[in-house]
């Protein structure tokens with residue numbers, strides 16, 4: 001037996017054991033063999049496990065679609081195999097996943113694609129052997145997905161200047177444009193498509209709920225609000241925002257905001273149902289200036305939230321007690337892909353009943369072997385340890401359920417099913 005095969009069997013056994021061992025899940029249903037198709041009025045949120053970064057595909061009640069991030073880390077990392085395998089790039093697997101669940105199948109297009117921030121596990125990176133478009137620009141991560149699924153609108157944190165808090169684009173070398181930075185490749189790529197009128201690019205408008213919208217209003221109120229980007233945070237009142245970073249000129253060079261702090265965060269609302277996703281927002285600044293902890297301010301603005309994607313892959317500093325207490329989430333989804341996530345300490349906080357009452361189900365996209373050992377017996381408290389996680393919200397937003405899909409094969413069979421949960 002190869003070590004890869006042993007790992008696979010261990011992971012499958014782990015996923016099964018964790019599902020059976022969870023005491024907190026709302027209810028067990030016989031899992032269908034495959035995910036029932038999306039139907040109008042339903043909101044689907046697919047957390048896609050590529051093993052190479054984040055990608056979340058949302059299908060809104062009227063069929064409008066949004067992709068949040070398309071990570072594509074290139075480096076081989078021990079215990080962090082690509083999913084389902086390395087025969088395709090992460091961007092190609094993301095497109096394959098979306099075509100599988102989209103009603104238009106192979107002809108599927110995206111309405112919106114959003115990049116939370118410019119790190120490889122959220123928008124990809126460049127390398128000499130990556131495939132190119134006709135203009136010689138590299139297709140990897142978000143550029144590969146844009147090329148395949150042709151969104152109408154791309155939203156990022158820096159269009160059109162890409163210079164906050166400091167210039168994000170490295171000047172291309174005279175020798176080869178391959179050596180331009182990943183942000184430079186992305187910038188040139190989207191600029192070319194804007195010039196040919198194939199695409200619109202917008203900078204995230206914090207506080208606003210009119211940037212990502214439906215074509216057809218559903219039966220219940222529906223809203224996607226940008227609640228943070230570049231340190232500007234929604235206050236929770238109307239469209240009002242506040243700048244949480246001091247003036248850049250007053251900040252010591254070593255303390256300037258980093259990419260994670262600048263992440264775009266979204267709050268989605270459908271009837272009574274609330275969902276949050278916020279890229280790699282940091283929590284406890286751990287000795288650095290207090291303003292660097294963006295997450296607690298976002299939590300105070302959004303308040304109770306049924307389901308949230310855990311910030312920064314479950315790293316040790318976010319998921320602070322203040323954030324967990326503010327959101328009181330029934331379902332938490334940890335977009336872990338590296339062997340260092342989620343941090344055992346952060347997971348312990350997520351499961352701690354002192355921060356808020358009642359049960360909660362924690363789903364991890366890819367709990368790698370080293371972290372499974374580090375977490376120890378607490379693994380048995382996870383609702384799932386491995387697989388794509390799909391939140392399906394019923395028409396009107398009163399109830400939702402969660403499906404776990406096998407991330408090891410392109411068929412993506414359903415291997416877990418919990419709910420229904422009542423939206424609060």
Ligand SMILES: [Zn+2]
Nearest residue numbers: 119121280312
């Ligand atoms: Zn990340």
